[in-house]
Structure formats: C-alpha cells, structure tokens
Amino acid sequence: MSFEVACRELGNDCDFVVKGQDLEEIVKVTVEHGKEVHGQSEAQVRDDKVVETMKAKAKYLYP
Numbered sequence: 685m686s687f688e689v690a691c692r693e694l695g696n697d698c699d700f701v702v703k704g705q706d707l708e709e710i711v712k713v714t715v716e717h718g719k720e721v722h723g724q725s726e727a728q729v730r731d732d733k734v735v736e737t738m739k740a741k742a743k744y745l746y747p
C-alpha cells in the first residue's frame with residue numbers, strides 16, 4: 685500500500701504529485717519538493733496545518 689497527495693491540494697499551483705509508502709515519507713518528499721520548487725522552509729512544510737491537510741487529502745493506493 686502506498687499514498688499519494690497532490691501538491692495542489694496543499695495550496696500550491698503545481699502539478700507535482702507526492703508519492704510514498706507512508707505519511708512520514710510523504711512529509712519528507714513534500715519538504716524536499718517544497719524547498720526546491722516553492723522556496724519553502726522545512727518549518728513551513730512541516731507546519732501542523734499543512735501536515736493535517738496532507739493526512740486529510742492523501743489517497744491510499746492499492747497496487
């Protein structure tokens with residue numbers, strides 16, 4: 685099982701889709717993507733509200 689969440693769902697005008705095996709991996713990938721592409725700091729991406737949104741919007745994928 686894995687998860688995916690669209691960057692757009694997190695409030696960015698962006699077509700990137702974050703994929704990971706669990707929420708912690710999703711957060712990690714989103715932090716890297718946020719830093720590289722959106723110039724966000726790790727603290728901004730790891731903000732409780734953003735993480736809550738990730739949890740709410742993450743889709744479970746059944747391979």
Ligand SMILES: [Zn+2]
Pocket residue numbers: 691692696697698699700717721722
């Ligand atoms: Zn993005």
